[in-house]
Amino acid sequence: MPRLTLPLPDSNExxxxxxxSGVVGVWTHDVWTDRLALSPPLARLLGLDPGEAxxxxxxxxxxxxxxxxxxxxxxxxxxxxxxxxGAFEVAFRTAGGTCWLALRxxxxxxxxxxxxxxxxxxxxxxxxxxGRDGQHTVNLMAEHAIALxxxxxxxxxxxxxxxxxxxxxxxxxxxxxxxxxxxxxxHDGRRH
Numbered sequence: 001m002p003r004l005t006l007p008l009p010d011s012n013e014x015x016x017x018x019x020x021s022g023v024v025g026v027w028t029h030d031v032w033t034d035r036l037a038l039s040p041p042l043a044r045l046l047g048l049d050p051g052e053a054x055x056x057x058x059x060x061x062x063x064x065x066x067x068x069x070x071x072x073x074x075x076x077x078x079x080x081x082x083x084x085x086g087a088f089e090v091a092f093r094t095a096g097g098t099c100w101l102a103l104r105x106x107x108x109x110x111x112x113x114x115x116x117x118x119x120x121x122x123x124x125x126x127x128x129x130x131g132r133d134g135q136h137t138v139n140l141m142a143e144h145a146i147a148l149x150x151x152x153x154x155x156x157x158x159x160x161x162x163x164x165x166x167x168x169x170x171x172x173x174x175x176x177x178x179x180x181x182x183x184x185x186x187h188d189g190r191r192h
Contacts, residue, residue: 022123027103029118031082034058042122047095067093069140074103081107082115091125100125138175145171 025042029035035056038046043053046065053061059078066074070092081088084107091102105120149164 022125023121024101024124025122027105027118027120027122029059029105029107030056031107031115031117036062038062038122042101045094045099045101045122045124065095067095067097069093073143081118085109085115098126138171138178142168142171142175 024045025039027039027042028037030037033056036053036059037056038048038050038053040050040054043050046053046062048057048061048065059075063071063075074090074092077088077090087104087106089102089104091100093100102123102125103120104123105118107115107118110116145164145168149161149168152160152164
């Protein structure tokens with residue numbers, strides 16, 4: 001069978017393919033200096049000056065461009081990725097709440113095994129997340145319920161533990177409902 005060979009896309013075709021895939025920018029992170037360099041479109045989405053962000057801004061500046069209720073989670077994901085290295089992804093709303101972004105990337109380690117550099121892409125998830133504010137709220141409720149459950153376990157209070165377990169089950173059902181509404185073709189409607 002003859003082998004089909006296609007020419008590699010040129011840079012314009014590559015840019016068009018990336019844009020069609022939702023890629024709105026790239027970023028690099030110099031861990032030692034705590035500087036993130038952002039491409040101009042990504043900087044603008046985060047409310048940063050593209051010229052300044054292209055030269056590198058602190059993680060705190062990037063976090064300032066995230067929605068108040070997502071900021072701590074995004075910061076925790078970054079710190080966890082720095083601690084373990086490897087691939088990560090975090091989705092969040094921008095400060096104005098009008099756009100959902102996902103930062104996807106990898107933290108590379110130096111020869112001594114310490115985190116040294118990160119790089120990745122930013123994806124526009126606004127269309128995917130339209131109408132998901134309820135799901136986002138339920139996700140936050142789940143995170144808080146899990147944290148409360150861990151705290152009450154240390155207190156050895158069986159009645160409170162039972163109440164939190166019931167709450168977590170109900171939050172799970174609500175999260176499943178939101179997921180079913182978002183993807184009705186993959187669920188059969190049964191409550192599990």
